[in-house]
Amino acid sequence: MSSVSPRIPGRRRPGPAAAGRALATLVALIAAAGCALQPRTAAPVLEPEAAGPVWPGPPDEPRYALAGVLVGERNFRPPGEDEADTVRSVLGWIAGLLVGERTYLELQRPVSGMTDARGWIYVVDAGHKAVVVFDMTEHRLRLWNLAAEGRPFESPIAIAPDGRGGFLVTDAELGEVFRLDSDGRPIGRFGKDILGRPTGIARDGETGAIYVADTSAHDIKIFDDEGVIVDVLGGRGTEPGLFNAPTHLLFRGGALYVADTLNFRVQVFDRGGDGRLTFGSLGLFVGNMTRPKGVAVGGDDRIYVVESYYDHLLVFDRDGRLLLPIGGTGAEVGRFYLPSGVWTDSSGRVYVADMFNGRVVVFKELTGVERI
Numbered sequence: 001m002s003s004v005s006p007r008i009p010g011r012r013r014p015g016p017a018a019a020g021r022a023l024a025t026l027v028a029l030i031a032a033a034g035c036a037l038q039p040r041t042a043a044p045v046l047e048p049e050a051a052g053p054v055w056p057g058p059p060d061e062p063r064y065a066l067a068g069v070l071v072g073e074r075n076f077r078p079p080g081e082d083e084a085d086t087v088r089s090v091l092g093w094i095a096g097l098l099v100g101e102r103t104y105l106e107l108q109r110p111v112s113g114m115t116d117a118r119g120w121i122y123v124v125d126a127g128h129k130a131v132v133v134f135d136m137t138e139h140r141l142r143l144w145n146l147a148a149e150g151r152p153f154e155s156p157i158a159i160a161p162d163g164r165g166g167f168l169v170t171d172a173e174l175g176e177v178f179r180l181d182s183d184g185r186p187i188g189r190f191g192k193d194i195l196g197r198p199t200g201i202a203r204d205g206e207t208g209a210i211y212v213a214d215t216s217a218h219d220i221k222i223f224d225d226e227g228v229i230v231d232v233l234g235g236r237g238t239e240p241g242l243f244n245a246p247t248h249l250l251f252r253g254g255a256l257y258v259a260d261t262l263n264f265r266v267q268v269f270d271r272g273g274d275g276r277l278t279f280g281s282l283g284l285f286v287g288n289m290t291r292p293k294g295v296a297v298g299g300d301d302r303i304y305v306v307e308s309y310y311d312h313l314l315v316f317d318r319d320g321r322l323l324l325p326i327g328g329t330g331a332e333v334g335r336f337y338l339p340s341g342v343w344t345d346s347s348g349r350v351y352v353a354d355m356f357n358g359r360v361v362v363f364k365e366l367t368g369v370e371r372i
Contacts, residue, residue: 041139044068044075046362053334055326063367067349070360072106076139105141110353110360112158112341122159129153144184147171157199170198190227200249211256213246233273238263240275252297264289266305279320287322294342300369304342311336313352323372331357
């Protein structure tokens with residue numbers, strides 16, 4: 001028997017050139033369909049939804065509302081992109097083309113962060129060993145992973161503005177503070193052979209003083225705006241003014257806030273290094289501090305402290321009295337898994353680096369302190 005397939009009368013089998021043109025046409029149609037289906041990206045709207053989660057829950061009056069959850073590039077993906085990806089994949093399959101599923105840059109282990117006047121959100125991510133930037137202008141994610149020319153970050157911990165339009169980033173393993181310009185390019189460094197394990201960082205916008213928590217040395221080292229060390233605050237101990245493994249820092253309203261982590265408290269100092277306030281103690285009750293880390297100040301000078309060990313965001317008044325706990329261990333929104341940093345913005349938002357859930361949870365202040 002002949003192995004040649006029977007020919008259909010009146011129809012010619014296309015030659016290689018015709019088949020190539022047909023395939024090229026189909027690929028062009030697929031590309032055009034993909035472009036037509038590609039939605040325009042938009043920045044996430046960090047505002048509460050009318051029926052969204054609030055804290056405390058009913059029947060109590062809500063004091064905080066969920067404003068959003070930041071996870072990465074998916075935050076810039078508008079509704080409908082899933083459907084567009086599906087159609088593109090189906091068209092690619094029909095054409096016999098291998099179209100891989102798009103991957104997204106996501107947060108891995110967010111540790112701390114900040115926002116700036118543009119509304120951009122900067123997240124220090126230990127998993128990426130980088131600063132992950134939510135560019136709210138161009139609606140995209142940026143990844144800054146270079147500490148210096150040819151030298152990537154190894155263990156970045158905290159970020160602060162440098163007062164010149166750029167940023168200061170600590171790296172605990174490299175043992176230095178690194179300067180980045182406004183686009184994340186390395187432009188300087190300081191602290192080598194002075195810092196042991198730098199973690200938290202804060203800058204006094206009026207004097208230019210830069211405070212760095214040296215966790216392994218149990219002190220706060222103070223540098224001038226050029227990176228020259230000028231003073232040291234504290235040392236190891238349990239008395240007020242001394243520290244045990246200090247970590248996160250904040251400078252706000254003429255005061256330095258220190259998460260004195262293994263002394264289970266927060267200490268607040270004035271510019272002269274004199275103690276203003278000490279609060280917190282070890283215990284088993286909500287509101288006690290077992291591993292205080294991130295510290296921030298919000299509206300009405302309320303103080304936010306991340307209690308990492310028991311997975312809470314604790315809200316205190318300016319005198320260190322507990323107002324409200326938010327959290328508990330879990331993956332659902334409003335619960336945390338080893339949270340780390342906390343920071344605020346000028347619009348009443350509170351950002352929590354929910355480290356082992358790989359996200360930043362954003363809350364909105366709804367009431368003043370006098371009503372909490």
